[in-house]
Amino acid sequence: MKKQPERPALITNAARSQSDQLRSREIRYVSMMAMRAVCLIVGAILISVQPPLLPLWLILCAAGMVFLPWAAVLIANDRPPRTKAERHAADTERTRTAIAAEPAQRERERVIDAED
Structure with missing residues (x-):
């Protein structure tokens, strides 16, 4: 018999698809x-x-013509903020990478004294 998940997945928690984000x-x-x-x-x-x-009025129009393209590019290149799950996954991966690199770091930090 299949084990039921503890909590059902909610579709409202799902991230928007890349194509939907791009379209908006x-x-x-x-x-x-x-x-x-x-x-x-x-x-x-x-x-x-x-x-x-x-x-x-001309200064306001000129400011709009200069400011709007800059703001449009910034907004168009922006992505939605990361969710808690995405931040947690990134932190876990960063920790895992740091732990894996720790022995190599110790090897580089080891000092060999010529008098020994």
Whole structure:
């Protein structure tokens, strides 16, 4: 007879697939670049309309055109934060690697005195 797991697996705890993560990052990137294009178009319209405080509006549009691509790339390259299980697995692997490297480290640290 099969032994039942102590706790059932919850689908809500499952990580999103890589393709879903990529798709959402692509959507965010394209939407931010569209906002940059809107800043460019609004800046051109403002120049032709000549509203009050034109320099202020143009500075805001220029800041949007400069800041948005930088932020879009950062956000598009970002991944979701690691879960507790992923952090624990990484810590365990790091500890295992450190323990395995410890004898080799001791060999390198051993000092041989020429007078012995």
